[in-house]
Amino acid sequence: MIKVLKKSKVLTVSAILIMSLSLIFTGCGKSNESSNSGSESANKISGNIEIDGSSTVYPITEAIAEEFQANNQDARVTVGMSGSGGGFKRFTSGETDISNASREIKEEEVTKAKENNIEYTKFDVAYDGISIVVNKENEFVKDLTTDELKKIWEPDSKVKTWKDVRPEWPNEEIRLYGPGTDSGTFDYFTEEIVGESKKIRTDYTASADPNVLVQGVSSDKYSLGYFGYAYYLENKDALKLVSVNGVKPEPKTIQSGEYSPLSRPLFIYASNKSVKEKPQVKEFVKTYLETAKDIVSGIGYIPLEDAKYSEQLKTLENIK
Known part of the structure; x- marks a missing residue:
């Protein structure tokens, strides 16, 4: 009787083990199925x-x-x-x-x-705020008014040096960097700052690639440029951000429109x-x-x- 009990226990345990293994393999199959299904779902587009x-x-x-x-x-x-x-x-x-x-x-x-x-x-x-930037070594420019920006960028501008903008600034040539004429940033900037879309002085370095403009300003001590806020943030160690009418572009001022008129969707x-x-x-x-x-x-x-x-x-x- 005791031997029978022992044998029954062995059979019961074996049965349980077999059932457990069966469930494990079934589960694995379902898991693979599910995984394949998920993979197919991920790749259906x-x-x-x-x-x-x-x-x-x-x-x-x-x-x-x-x-x-x-x-x-x-x-x-x-x-x-x-x-x-x-x-x-x-x-x-x-x-x-x-x-x-x-x-x-x-x-x-x-x-x-x-x-x-x-x-x-x-x-x-x-939302974006078109950012006005100068070289990191520029110590005198902290803020520009929209009138000063217009004076610098308008067609046939008489501004050649920083001294032409403010008498107390250095008598050093301003070298300008900005987007090309197919750029929406160019259109927006000229419309809001110069007063008419696509009207601008022609003696500046233009590029459709903001990275080229970043490189230009960061390597030219008396330069001035403009482009989207994200390009400034990405290169803020090499550039100096300029306030416009006393307001700097940052998330709060851009979203609220306080950074006017250069905030835009x-x-x-x-x-x-x-x-x-x-x-x-x-x-x-x-x-x-x-x-x-x-x-x-x-x-x-x-x-x-x-x-x-x-x-x-x-x-x-x-x-x-």
Whole structure:
């Protein structure tokens, strides 16, 4: 009887072990199934997305594109940096799915879009403050008024030296650095500071790449330049930020508009056709609006209010 009990116990334990192993292997199978399913889900978005436009918005879109591609490995996102104007040329011709813009679309660009049957939706993505910068070794410039900036940058400007701006400043030549004529930052700056879009003196170093401007100002003691706030933050050890009318650009003053007139919103424009016909484009814009807050802050721009992003997600869903 005792032997039987012992045998029964062995059989019972064996049965339990077999059942346990069976459950473990079944669980592993389900886990793998689930993992494969998740992998398939992560890779279900495929296809190309073509984006071009603003160099100011570029770092936001590029960061979101990297994250999007990491989660959707069959998708390919190409992000160009031809300036807001250059981006709209391609967008209104139907060459791109999304256009980065640091200004709103112009009337002539709207007309071109209509001619090519391009319908689109504008999405606000962040706030920026165009930053006026000088070389780190410049000890005398701390603030400039908008009148002084106009005097420096207007067409046929008579300002050649810093002394021409304020008599107490050095008699040293001002060397200027700014965005090229296809840049939305250029358009916005000339409109707000000079008083007319695209009107500016021509004897300055222009580039569509803000990194070139950063390099120029940081290596030229008596220089002056302007570009998006994020590029200043990225290079603040090599540059000196200048107040405008006594106010420095920083998150609080940019978002509130106190840093006037150089605070502005940043945009992406999405082709309605691409959103409707290309699942990867709709998913990318959705990802953009869902992740922009954290990514924008990390890059150095100022995010929108939460409600604004939520509202625009609804706008995206209503593109039918």
